[in-house]
Amino acid sequence: MEDSDSSRRRFLAVCGTALSAGIAGCSDSILGGDPEDTTPVDPDPSTPAPDPGGDGGADGTAGDFERFDADADSSYADVYRSTVGSVAQIQVYTGGPSPSQGTGFVYSDGHVVTNQHVVEGAESIYLRFDDSGWLDATVRGTDVYSDLAVLSVEELPESAEPLALRESDPAVGTEVIAIGNPFGYSGSVSAGIVSGVDRTLPAANDFTIPDAIQTDAPVNPGNSGGPLVTLDGSVAGVVNAGGGDNIGFAISAPLVRQVVPSLLETGGYEHSYMGVRLQTVGPHLAEANGVDERVGVYIAVVRDGGPSDGVLRGTTGSTAIDGQSVDTGGDVVVALDDTTIRTSRALSSFLALETSPGDTIDVTVLRDGEEQTVELTLGSRPDPT
Known part of the structure; x- marks a missing residue:
């Protein structure tokens, strides 16, 4: 979500x-x-x-x-x-x-x-x-x-x-x-x-x-x-x-x-909230970030002070591929708890249907070419403005 x-x-x-x-x-x-x-x-x-x-x-x-x-x-x-x-x-x-x-x-x-x-x-x-x-x-x-x-x-x-x-x-x-x-x-x-x-x-x-x-x-x-x-x-x-x-x-x-x-x-x-901006991994993001399978969800931005601040990593740089600027350095989410995550849609559905604010979930990411799992405690989505 x-x-x-x-x-x-x-x-x-x-x-x-x-x-x-x-x-x-x-x-x-x-x-x-x-x-x-x-x-x-x-x-x-x-x-x-x-x-x-x-x-x-x-x-x-x-x-x-x-x-x-x-x-x-x-x-x-x-x-x-x-x-x-x-x-x-x-x-x-x-x-x-x-x-x-x-x-x-x-x-x-x-x-x-x-x-x-x-x-x-x-x-x-x-x-x-x-x-x-x-x-x-x-x-x-x-x-x-x-x-x-x-x-x-x-x-x-x-x-x-x-x-x-x-x-x-x-x-x-x-x-x-x-x-x-x-x-x-x-x-x-x-x-x-x-x-x-x-x-x-x-x-x-x-x-x-x-x-x-x-x-x-x-x-x-x-x-x-x-x-x-x-x-x-x-x-x-x-x-x-x-x-x-x-x-x-x-x-x-x-x-x-x-x-x-x-x-x-x-x-x-109250909706579960990670405090990130997402992109589904495609060919360019995969190449730029060393993701072999071209699946997963790239963390483009981590919101300051949000639940993921200090836990997940967002974009740290960029590179050019086929004449386009492509973000690099962010975590690529590949699983939440035991559920494989291939797209941002899958991540959003998991948060909406399987979690509540305050839950702590295991987030498996690819970071610097290595797979690791971190614990993330979900927050509540801010009120609409």
Whole structure:
């Protein structure tokens, strides 16, 4: 979970199209101009928006749940039927002229998980389920570094049961569906597969969100905070960003399992912190630093006064290779405890999923061509600025 230049460059290179096309990770303001969007936004749940009723057919409006065909016979339909009642449309008022919107899902009795950016700056929050009116919600806890938040709701409808979280990431190629409220069309479902795992997403202060899931299931503004569900009905991740062609991302269920209990208990979460800046070892770094296997994580910078100060070594010089300046002298991390570390993504995932602040871990490094192991006591990541 350390800041990583290489992981950010990879993300931006892959997602340039997604960012230019629109980000599901940015809460969507209610959009006008759609001929079907005839239901006015109502900030006061005591006077709810008109319900056109009926079966949600051609006259259905944005913001109204589409009724599914009870006779539909497919795995997607089965999963949708079993989970949609636990998915909420969220409207957030921040003092602007119109609300932003997102999605959430029931985590436990009275608690809904969504994205932190969906509720950031909220003055009031309302949500509704498939068979409920607008309900008041309050923020129970948030974590900007994982982009997760928990909302408290006094009374959930009976059909809004907690969704199970997967204990591990699904395999690449696993079929998934995303349920949410893109552009206000509540209860929408899109389908795809898991395109990749162990991705990194940008977070505050140049940190990253590790262990993210990549999917080609279409996600758009308004899907933020909704569940990415495998066909056994369990949540693989919380939709975070998307909008490009066939590329979307979700915060993994294992990371949700790690963060959310603390949000419920304390309102926040403390992330393990090494106090270093990382680069994944490539051909140039390997050649410059005498690393034969061209794998591992190079320590570019050790933060003054941080947990690694005096324990690990950062860059001490540079050399030119193929006309480029390449850092030299820093430690190359090849293992944490008994886990082999080949990339900065692997290091970040290990810290996020296997450690807590205050833990002491064994760090195996290559230093001056020799392998050695040092003990490092992890700190807590600084508060975002």
